[in-house]
Amino acid sequence: MEKIFFVASILILSIWAIPVHSNYYSKSIPYDPIQLKKTHLHFYLHDILSGKNPTAVQISGPKPTPNNPTPFGSIFALDDPITEGPELSSKVIGNAQGTYLSSNQGKDLNLVLSIDIGFTAGKFNGSSISVFSRNPVTEKHREIAIVGGRGRFRYARGFIAVNTYYLNTTNGDAVLEYNAEIIHH
Known part of the structure; x- marks a missing residue:
């Protein structure tokens, strides 16, 4: 009998609703624009798919072939070094980490990039810029979008003019040569 009373009490308490009245709340304050800065950065990104220590590896999608190392639907994870010069032996100033997706069914290679370019040297050490953009790789000169940043690049917007410095179509x-124009706080 006590168990029935206990269960009934629990049911009644769980059904009993206490009305709560609340309103949507928001507060707007006048925007006081902070002086924006414009920064130009020039560096090289090394995307290496071959060898014993690749910096980008396929994590999903169709099997690569000798004629097509990045077939449509392939997803790659990357941790690419960025350097001051085009040689891999030049000073490393950071790395690009994230993913890219091979997104074109045609003969031209298009990638959709989702990467964070983090700087580990110089006055931007600890800062990064975020890129989310389509990258038509077969075009010699192209632009990709900077959609955010952190550290000294907080609230970053801008673009990166990308030039293919070297491409091995077999592997x-x-x-890639990156010329970044960044507007930030």
């Missing part, structure tokens, strides 16, 4: 290895 997919590439060296």
